[in-house]
Amino acid sequence: MSRTGSCLCGAVSFEVAKDIAETGACHCGMCRKWSGGVFLGVEVPGDQLSISGAENLTTYSSSPWAERSFCKTCGSSMWYRVTAPGPHHNAHHIGFGTFDTQDGVTLTGEIYIDKKPAGYTFAEKTHQMTEAEVMAMFGGAEG
Numbered sequence: 348m349s350r351t352g353s354c355l356c357g358a359v360s361f362e363v364a365k366d367i368a369e370t371g372a373c374h375c376g377m378c379r380k381w382s383g384g385v386f387l388g389v390e391v392p393g394d395q396l397s398i399s400g401a402e403n404l405t406t407y408s409s410s411p412w413a414e415r416s417f418c419k420t421c422g423s424s425m426w427y428r429v430t431a432p433g434p435h436h437n438a439h440h441i442g443f444g445t446f447d448t449q450d451g452v453t454l455t456g457e458i459y460i461d462k463k464p465a466g467y468t469f470a471e472k473t474h475q476m477t478e479a480e481v482m483a484m485f486g487g488a489e490g
């Protein structure tokens with residue numbers, strides 16, 4: 348079963364070839380600014396993602412290793428894409444809220460947990476990683 352999604356105005360839509368089951372939160376300051384809240388992403392390899400209306404996207408290079416795309420009309424945060432070479436190249440972290448349904452998907456991970464604002468906490472038991480642990484794993488920094 349595939350999953351579909353779109354931005355708020357519908358100018359950008361997409362289909363993921365395989366169903367999804369997990370989402371992860373990033374608590375870094377850049378995701379907070381970009382998403383306007385907590386960014387919940389679903390990791391999808393680029394070759395499993397079909398995009399319609401890509402000409403309606405604006406893409407911001409937020410770091411030397413990643414970029415963030417949003418709808419130029421309605422501003423929906425669509426995905427974070429890894430541009431750096433390596434095993435994660437072209438991975439898209441699609442905004443969970445842009446999917447047409449969130450049924451059957453569980454929050455399983457949180458990164459930059461040490462950057463999370465103190466005023467809220469997710470109730471789900473997740474695999475949590477600090478900034479230092481993420482940097483050690485990916486060899487990069489937030490962005």
Ligand SMILES: [Zn+2]
Pocket residue numbers: 354355356357358359418419420421422423
């Ligand atoms: Zn839109």
Ligand SMILES: [Zn+2]
Pocket residue numbers: 373374375376377378379386459489490
């Ligand atoms: Zn982040």
